[in-house]
Amino acid sequence: xxxxxxxxxKKSYQLGKTEVVALKGVDLTIxxxxxxxxxxxxxxxxxxxxNIIGCLDRASSGSYKLDGDExxxxxxxxxxxxxxxxxxxxxxxxxxxxxxxxxENIEFPCVIRGEDRKALRERTLKIAAExxxxxxxxxxxxxxxxxxRQRVAIARALVTEPQLVLADEPTANLDSTTADQIIDLMLxxxxxxxxxxxxxxxxxxxxxxxxxVVRIHDGVMEDGTDAAAHEAGRMHAAMGH
Amino acid sequence: xxxxxxxxxxxxxxxxxxxxxTVGAIGFGVLMTLLLGSFVVGLGNAMVDDIVxxxxxxxxxxxxxxxxxxxxxxxxxxxxxTGANLSNIKKIHGVTGVSPxxxxxxxxxxxxxxxxxxxTGIDPAQEYRVLPHANDFLEGKPVDNAVxxxxxxxxxxxxxxxLKAGTGGTIQAASKSGQQNALDFELRGALNNxxxxxxxxxxxxxxxxxxxxxxxxxxxxELAVSTQxxxxxxxxxxxxxxxxxxxxxxxxxxxxxxxxxxxxxxxRMVLGAICSIFLVIAIIGVVNTMLxxxxxxxxxxxxxxxxxxxxxxxxxxxxxxxxxxAVIGTGSGLAVALAIIEAxxxxxxxxxxAPGSAAVYYIVPAVPFDLLAxxxxxxxxGTILAGAYPSWRAARLNPVDALRAT
Ligand SMILES: Nc1ncnc2c1ncn2[C@@H]1O[C@H](COP(=O)(O)OP(=O)(O)OP(=O)(O)O)[C@@H](O)[C@H]1O
Ligand SMILES: [Mg+2]
Numbered sequence: 001x002x003x004x005x006x007x008x009x010k011k012s013y014q015l016g017k018t019e020v021v022a023l024k025g026v027d028l029t030i031x032x033x034x035x036x037x038x039x040x041x042x043x044x045x046x047x048x049x050x051n052i053i054g055c056l057d058r059a060s061s062g063s064y065k066l067d068g069d070e071x072x073x074x075x076x077x078x079x080x081x082x083x084x085x086x087x088x089x090x091x092x093x094x095x096x097x098x099x100x101x102x103x104e105n106i107e108f109p110c111v112i113r114g115e116d117r118k119a120l121r122e123r124t125l126k127i128a129a130e131x132x133x134x135x136x137x138x139x140x141x142x143x144x145x146x147x148x149r150q151r152v153a154i155a156r157a158l159v160t161e162p163q164l165v166l167a168d169e170p171t172a173n174l175d176s177t178t179a180d181q182i183i184d185l186m187l188x189x190x191x192x193x194x195x196x197x198x199x200x201x202x203x204x205x206x207x208x209x210x211x212x213v214v215r216i217h218d219g220v221m222e223d224g225t226d227a228a229a230h231e232a233g234r235m236h237a238a239m240g241h
Numbered sequence: 242x243x244x245x246x247x248x249x250x251x252x253x254x255x256x257x258x259x260x261x262x263t264v265g266a267i268g269f270g271v272l273m274t275l276l277l278g279s280f281v282v283g284l285g286n287a288m289v290d291d292i293v294x295x296x297x298x299x300x301x302x303x304x305x306x307x308x309x310x311x312x313x314x315x316x317x318x319x320x321x322x323t324g325a326n327l328s329n330i331k332k333i334h335g336v337t338g339v340s341p342x343x344x345x346x347x348x349x350x351x352x353x354x355x356x357x358x359x360x361t362g363i364d365p366a367q368e369y370r371v372l373p374h375a376n377d378f379l380e381g382k383p384v385d386n387a388v389x390x391x392x393x394x395x396x397x398x399x400x401x402x403x404l405k406a407g408t409g410g411t412i413q414a415a416s417k418s419g420q421q422n423a424l425d426f427e428l429r430g431a432l433n434n435x436x437x438x439x440x441x442x443x444x445x446x447x448x449x450x451x452x453x454x455x456x457x458x459x460x461x462x463e464l465a466v467s468t469q470x471x472x473x474x475x476x477x478x479x480x481x482x483x484x485x486x487x488x489x490x491x492x493x494x495x496x497x498x499x500x501x502x503x504x505x506x507x508x509r510m511v512l513g514a515i516c517s518i519f520l521v522i523a524i525i526g527v528v529n530t531m532l533x534x535x536x537x538x539x540x541x542x543x544x545x546x547x548x549x550x551x552x553x554x555x556x557x558x559x560x561x562x563x564x565x566x567a568v569i570g571t572g573s574g575l576a577v578a579l580a581i582i583e584a585x586x587x588x589x590x591x592x593x594x595a596p597g598s599a600a601v602y603y604i605v606p607a608v609p610f611d612l613l614a615x616x617x618x619x620x621x622x623g624t625i626l627a628g629a630y631p632s633w634r635a636a637r638l639n640p641v642d643a644l645r646a647t
Binding site for chain 2: 051054056057076077080081083084085089091093095096097098099100108109111112113156
């Protein structure tokens with residue numbers, strides 16, 4: 001069963017009296033273990049799409065099944081639970097909690113679900129090491145560089161052991177060297193943990209790294225699916241599960 | 242929950258100047274309430290002390306029915322100034338003194354003019370034990386048995402008759418049977434205790450001299466009694482009433498001077514109104530601070546929601562922030578207030594005039610214990626209620642919109 005199944009997803013926003021249609025009927029299927037890049041210019045609907053996949057927002061119409069469950073009619077606390085259990089978020093502007101240090105930021109999603117502290121700390125330190133944060137554990141976000149902050153966000157997204165990590169333009173605020181490092185890190189985590197990644201960007205250079213690219217333009221998904229890459233994702237998923 | 246509290250404290254301390262301002266507003270409200278309260282208590286104490294220790298005593302004993310006709314200073318409701326009554330009252334635990342008095346009306350004359358007066362005959366040894374502050378505002382010398390006809394006049398009365406210490410005149414009064422009698426007196430002092438009526442009308446003379454003038458040897462019309470503690474007065478008064486039976490009436494200072502209580506209660510009401518204003522100011526400060534925090538941290542709230550924080554936990558977080566402000570604010574206000582009250586009290590208080598009185602009192606501020614709990618509670622609950630609306634606003638945010646905020 002596919003992890004993400006979007007069918008004819010439409011989303012419109014009411015801006016005063018005018019209606020902005022951000023998604024005009026999107027179909028998208030993402031398998032377990034895939035690394036999917038959503039490519040599109042500014043305003044094309046990437047964030048809207050990722051928000052719907054991430055259960056932060058609900059589609060105006062269409063069907064969304066996450067891991068087989070229909071998401072459309074869940075209430076806020078239900079969705080909060082789904083996000084906490086199944087989804088990790090990485091944002092363009094990092095969105096760390098400024099009063100928490102690196103370890104506390106990473107652990108935050110697990111702490112709010114009341115996880116046992118000792119086991120959590122072990123896992124946190126392991127992930128922090130994996131993303132290269134071990135020397136900065138007690139630092140506050142404003143004492144870190146952009147790349148380091150995004151590593152914290154990545155660790156925070158992974159610590160809950162989610163099925164799906166959504167990264168909305170995670171490299172847009174980074175210089176190109178750092179951006180490359182972050183992309184490499186995410187690819188590595190995808191390979192080693194088998195976590196499914198959806199990565200949005202408007203930077204065409206990212207394509208070099210991507211195994212699967214879907215293009216979105218004006219709220220419409222262009223079928224730019226790289227069939228071979230898609231197949232590779234399927235294979236990977238099949239092996240991992 | 243522990244995590245939320247820690248997070249809340251850190252969030253409050255994040256913007257130190259704003260936190261200081263808000264805590265200051267709460268603390269100032271608490272401080273002013275307690276300081277004003279301490280002075281109101283101090284002023285009330287001073288007024289009550291003046292009454293209890295300077296004028297009427299803790300309670301008074303008369304023959305039954307005296308209070309209905311007390312304005313006429315009746316002489317026929319009299320009783321013996323010695324004997325079982327007196328010594329039995331003295332024996333009651335907590336009674337520190339009993340002063341027998343003979344109160345009557347008469348005329349004072351200086352040879353050329355005369356005026357109506359109310360005379361109290363006292364035994365100075367007893368009277369000044371019961372009323373240690375009786376002569377706080379005396380110009381001259383107190384009544385003394387060594388000078389058998391030595392009298393104290395109210396200041397205005399002495400001035401009106403042109404009397405000075407050492408000069409004298411006559412006091413004339415009617416005996417029980419209506420027979421007029423007059424005796425010479427010598428002025429020892431003038432009393433200006435701030436009470437207009439007493440200053441114009443009252444005269445204090447030795448008890449023996451008064452009894453002699455009225456032909457009432459061994460008789461009195463009033464006992465003024467003092468007690469160890471002010472709190473015990475009602476209980477001891479009841480005990481004395483019991484002891485003396487239905488032929489006598491016992492009235493406490495509160496019953497004798499009901500307006501003192503009224504004044505004290507009025508002061509408390511004014512205090513309450515002023516303090517409510519301080520509380521409102523503090524609450525506005527808290528609402529403002531918290532709304533700013535919600536506004537500034539919108540994206541952070543969105544982030545917390547994105548990683549799975551439930552709405553009620555967001556509300557809780559902001560309520561804990563309000564609680565933090567409340568704890569620090571009320572705590573610091575309380576600490577500063579106690580320090581100031583203590584310091585002023587140790588210096589002996591501040592001089593002031595009681596309302597409707599020319600007399601100067603030293604107001605010694607006292608911790609207003611009965612105000613303490615309501616003030617702290619009001620500040621505390623007020624702060625948290627003030628945080629409720631911003632907290633609710635934060636929790637109602639839509640995560641997508643919150644994340645889009647700059
Ligand atoms: N909450 C909203 N209210 C109104 N219009 C919105 C809202 N969110 C998005 N839009 C509109 O929907 C369209 C798609 O926006 P979206 O943010 O999904 O694009 P994007 O591809 O993420 O763009 P960017 O690269 O700038 O992040 C845009 O026209 C945008 O103005
Ligand atoms: Mg976007």
